[in-house]
Amino acid sequence: MTPEHTRPVAEPGSFRDPQTRVFHADGEVLRGLGAQAAQDWKALRDSEFFARAQADGTVTATEEIDRELPGEPGTWSATLRHEPLPFVTYHYEWSHTMRQDAARLHLDLLQQALRAGFTMKDGSAYNLQWRGSRPEFIDVGSFEPAKPGEPWAGYRQFCQTLLYPLMLQAHLDLDPRALLRSQIDGVEPAQMRRLLGGTKRLAAGVLKHVHLHDSIQSRNADRSTGAVREQLRDAGFNSELVLAAAKAMAKLVTKLDWAPPATHWGDYRETCSYSDDDRAAKQRFVDAALDATDKTDLVLDLGANDGVFSRQAAARAKTGYVVAVEADPAVVDTLYRQLRAEGERRILPIVMDLADPSPGGGWASHERASFAQRAAKADVTLALALVHHLAIGRNVPLPAIVDWLAGMGHTVVVEFVHAEDPMAQRLLANKPDGLFPDYHVETFVRQLGERFDIAKRETLPGGTRTLIAGVRRA
Amino acid sequence: MESHLAYLDAGSGSLIVQALVAGTAGVVVAAKLYWRRVTSVFRRKTPAEATAAPVETATPAAATADKD
Numbered sequence: 001m002t003p004e005h006t007r008p009v010a011e012p013g014s015f016r017d018p019q020t021r022v023f024h025a026d027g028e029v030l031r032g033l034g035a036q037a038a039q040d041w042k043a044l045r046d047s048e049f050f051a052r053a054q055a056d057g058t059v060t061a062t063e064e065i066d067r068e069l070p071g072e073p074g075t076w077s078a079t080l081r082h083e084p085l086p087f088v089t090y091h092y093e094w095s096h097t098m099r100q101d102a103a104r105l106h107l108d109l110l111q112q113a114l115r116a117g118f119t120m121k122d123g124s125a126y127n128l129q130w131r132g133s134r135p136e137f138i139d140v141g142s143f144e145p146a147k148p149g150e151p152w153a154g155y156r157q158f159c160q161t162l163l164y165p166l167m168l169q170a171h172l173d174l175d176p177r178a179l180l181r182s183q184i185d186g187v188e189p190a191q192m193r194r195l196l197g198g199t200k201r202l203a204a205g206v207l208k209h210v211h212l213h214d215s216i217q218s219r220n221a222d223r224s225t226g227a228v229r230e231q232l233r234d235a236g237f238n239s240e241l242v243l244a245a246a247k248a249m250a251k252l253v254t255k256l257d258w259a260p261p262a263t264h265w266g267d268y269r270e271t272c273s274y275s276d277d278d279r280a281a282k283q284r285f286v287d288a289a290l291d292a293t294d295k296t297d298l299v300l301d302l303g304a305n306d307g308v309f310s311r312q313a314a315a316r317a318k319t320g321y322v323v324a325v326e327a328d329p330a331v332v333d334t335l336y337r338q339l340r341a342e343g344e345r346r347i348l349p350i351v352m353d354l355a356d357p358s359p360g361g362g363w364a365s366h367e368r369a370s371f372a373q374r375a376a377k378a379d380v381t382l383a384l385a386l387v388h389h390l391a392i393g394r395n396v397p398l399p400a401i402v403d404w405l406a407g408m409g410h411t412v413v414v415e416f417v418h419a420e421d422p423m424a425q426r427l428l429a430n431k432p433d434g435l436f437p438d439y440h441v442e443t444f445v446r447q448l449g450e451r452f453d454i455a456k457r458e459t460l461p462g463g464t465r466t467l468i469a470g471v472r473r474a
Numbered sequence: 475m476e477s478h479l480a481y482l483d484a485g486s487g488s489l490i491v492q493a494l495v496a497g498t499a500g501v502v503v504a505a506k507l508y509w510r511r512v513t514s515v516f517r518r519k520t521p522a523e524a525t526a527a528p529v530e531t532a533t534p535a536a537a538t539a540d541k542d
């Protein structure tokens with residue numbers, strides 16, 4: 001035991017495989033391995049496959065360390081340390097192309113693993129995370145030496161958390177996020193079957209992965225997986241077939257494209273009502289606020305749209321990480337593709353309605369952390385031209401918005417759009433006259449001042465937008 | 475043999491579908507699995523089997539199909 005370390009706390013989302021468990025301690029991410037998992041790790045560690053995946057960053061950087069972890073004596077035979085992720089996201093916060101790339105990476109790793117004599121224990125989207133626009137497989141405990149004649153145990157999970165969601169978007173133009181957020185194990189074959197009847201049966205992958213899958217599953221419901229595994233082995237199943245299945249699925253995933261529709265927010269940058277002077281002043285204000293902040297490790301850009309200010313923040317906060325949060329999935333998908341093309345590793349775009357952010361999920365509502373919980377560690381929050389959407393568009397009272405902001409970044413930069421501004425007028429036009437008598441910049445600044453020290457305030461040349469920088473009171 | 479039972483319930487049906495996804499060779503494996511199941515059910519249902527020793531004259535596949 002090394003006494004200088006604080007006691008590691010178990011990660012609530014890693015209990016499913018009893019052979020391995022993730023712990024957090026002083027910002028470090030540690031993983032305990034049971035006896036079997038430790039043996040598997042030794043084989044993995046010495047493989048060329050793993051060295052390659054470490055070098056190209058597709059599997060989280062991992063090293064073995066000498067550290068004791070909480071648990072009954074003898075629970076953990078080895079301890080690993082992983083490179084921490086700047087921000088954890090879940091697949092119900094990804095855009096379609098992100099999901100596609102994550103699925104591709106999973107299948108790619110599976111194929112490489114199989115060629116090297118390993119397999120993967122699962123197939124869950126939760127094992128994939130992001131560093132900027134690059135997906136990364138985080139569950140080193142998932143790899144184990146393959147046994148002859150053994151199918152991929154993760155196929156069903158892969159279908160439910162990655163393949164089916166891709167199909168829903170590609171074949172039905174149905175955003176799968178609502179289903180994924182409410183069902184931790186993903187979409188069931190039987191649900192998919194109901195959604196993809198009629199001619200949709202003929203759409204790519206549907207007949208096999210959905211209809212056949214569902215009927216074979218119900219016809220085998222009373223057989224144990226152990227019995228079926230044995231039958232498969234006896235019938236000549238082998239890892240070549242797993243490889244062939246993984247290849248076929250990779251091909252299918254690539255086919256499941258989705259062209260983001262032109263949405264209301266898609267051309268915001270061209271249609272917004274800023275003059276060049278407004279824009280320049282806004283950029284200067286944001287830069288100055290970021291420069292005045294000593295800690296910019298994690299910046300949240302709320303209502304990020306095309307990410308102009310996320311990029312600005314990433315450029316300004318040289319080493320920091322920016323999460324661009326935007327409600328419009330088409331806008332996020334476009335931003336993601338741009339960032340991916342640029343190889344950007346410090347800006348992560350996610351899809352989320354901030355008036356209805358991700359709740360906690362899974363076991364005890366803790367297995368998956370809520371957005372609020374994850375956002376609490378932010379250093380800076382940008383909320384530029386967003387508050388009017390929440391206050392007028394969604395009827396959220398201004399004091400509630402201030403409380404919400406105080407639960408996030410230490411420093412906030414808010415752009416408040418006055419009621420007279422054409423954009424606010426557009427939102428107000430949908431609400432009865434006089435519904436928001438308190439929607440006023442002075443009211444907002446006063447309320448913000450109750451939780452934050454107002455460091456700077458500036459009205460843009462156009463006169464209908466005010467920028468405010470605040471530092472949260474301890 | 476316990477060790478091959480992974481922590482995750484892979485779904486017995488899903489394991490078979492995986493063979494079908496793997497292409498022709500996989501379909502052959504799945505067909506063989508089903509054929510063995512059919513013949514093993516058939517064997518169990520023969521009146522002779524209920525009373526007498528296993529019938530050795532059934533199809534060759536049936537000879538090893540008593541696994542489930």
Ligand SMILES: C[S@@+](CC[C@H](N)C(=O)[O-])C[C@H]1O[C@@H](n2cnc3c(N)ncnc32)[C@H](O)[C@@H]1O
Pocket residue numbers: 265268302303304305306308309325326327328331352353354355356383384385386389390
């Ligand atoms: C006026 S634009 C501002 C874009 C950017 N922050 C800027 O200052 O240039 C507002 C953006 O917020 C997004 N938005 C509006 N309501 C939202 C909500 N409830 N959750 C997340 N994003 C939202 C819109 O989709 C839009 O892209």
